[in-house]
Amino acid sequence: MKTYLVTGAAGFIGANYIKYILAKHNDIKVVILDALTYAGNLGTIAKDIDNERCVFIKGDICSRDVVDGLFAEYRFDYVVNFAAESHVDRSIENPQLFLITNILGTQNLLDCARRAWVMGKDEQGYPTWRKGVRYHQVSTDEVYGSLGAEGYFTEATPLCPHSPYSASKTSADMVVMAYHDTYKMPVTITR
Template identity: 45%
Template sequence: MILITGGAGFIGGNFVHHWFERRAKLGLPAEPVVVFDKLTYAGNPATIQSHIDSGQATLVHADITDRDAVRQALQQYRPRAVLHFAAESHVDRSIHGPGEFIHTNMVGTFTLLEEVRAYWAGAESPLDAAAKAAFRFLHVSTDEVYGSLGDDDAAFSETTAYAPNSPYSASKAGSDHLVRAYHHTYGLPTLTTNCSNNYGPYHFPEKLIPLMILNALDGKPLPVYGDGLNIRDWLFVRDHCEAICQVLEKGTLGEVYNVGGINEIKNIDVVTTICRKLDALRPRADGQPYESQITYVTDRPGHDRRYAIDPTKIQRDIGWSPAETFESGIDKTVRWYLENTAWIDTVRSGAYRDWINTNYAGRAA
């Protein structure tokens, strides 16, 4: 049994699917998972409903800042590993309301670490010596903790100094430091991964790629911040999930592994690629290209210019490399959104629409 915080969210939900598919492919038993999720606007049980229905996954609806709930889940299910995906993760939301990010990402991670430490090595720990030795706490983080790169700067490595530039990235940096401290101070068997921008199925439609796909199909403007030349390293979410599986199995305790897609692409090129895919797969009724919907809007404050991950360490020490190129991954992603309108309808709630209005209102073309 493993416990996954945030397992009904984008990356966590994809991980649940990947976990069972991978084990079946390798001929391994379908080791069950407990999904511990607050089910905020971006946490959707429909993402993992098939595994809940089959009994492979158990959903615990609770907040990682609720110490009693965390303690009860650990004692009841006795996981051999805790994978910590749960986080507030959208930069723009953190600019409009940073408090929730500090509370979830830092206080929540602290609460989780405290309860996991007691479960792993406390006086009332249910684990025997062998289980304690095998136990792992894997913390999933972001490349945004490293700040911004210039066009000619070397990509982020595990030794790059932290320089977060948004409330979101600062809160994730704080959680990273807590995990490091609990390993070095208490010996907690931790692993940390810092990933580049993920994309793929089940992505909440506030983020760039799903927002562009759905706005295009709805005939709405495709809002591109600033000059559109900000660069991100794009990582297909299932490649990320495989990296996490391999780090869990083979990672050295206390170490950090950067997970990148080796796909540095300008934001505007991401948008035009999506437009071309849609032109081919779902042409507009009027015959016009989707690129005609692109609208440049006021940039967000403190917008980092470039992110890029150097994955040398995880390739060398773990043996992981991304399987998808951006071209293959974006094709799978666009097709998934075209084919899964029922899931999309479940997440396009009033809260989502209110957020879109809050973020884009006043950003004149």
């Protein structure tokens, strides 16, 4: 049975993701970590957490003790990070909160996963990873900036954030890629 750590799953997108994977796969376990801030609504996942394959933990992705404790208790195969401060106007009023949660929280998840998933080193000194693990970062199209009247974004579109929110999400994406480049961590990012 594969085990997922899904952060921020009481938010709109995360809640729908939980509903989808639990309905699609009968052979998985999902551990939800959510701080239940202004964007989280436990009611959206109440039926989902009333399920032996789904566990809810109220906690902060920035807490090393909480995240390390979860990695010690569960053998996660995947981390899917939806957790974020995500309201652009709030980011203008309190950018520090966005930087802490979105950047340092992401880095904490990555580091806890790295400690749990690294099995040793290869002949070049790079970490060897437990087979099948993956960290998935859920980002936003806001990292690309404004599109204009026509066109579309692609993966080749340069990152061009214009608010503290989009800058924090861009920074988090860069940290994820740095963990891939530095440690060869298996990662994916969706925007």
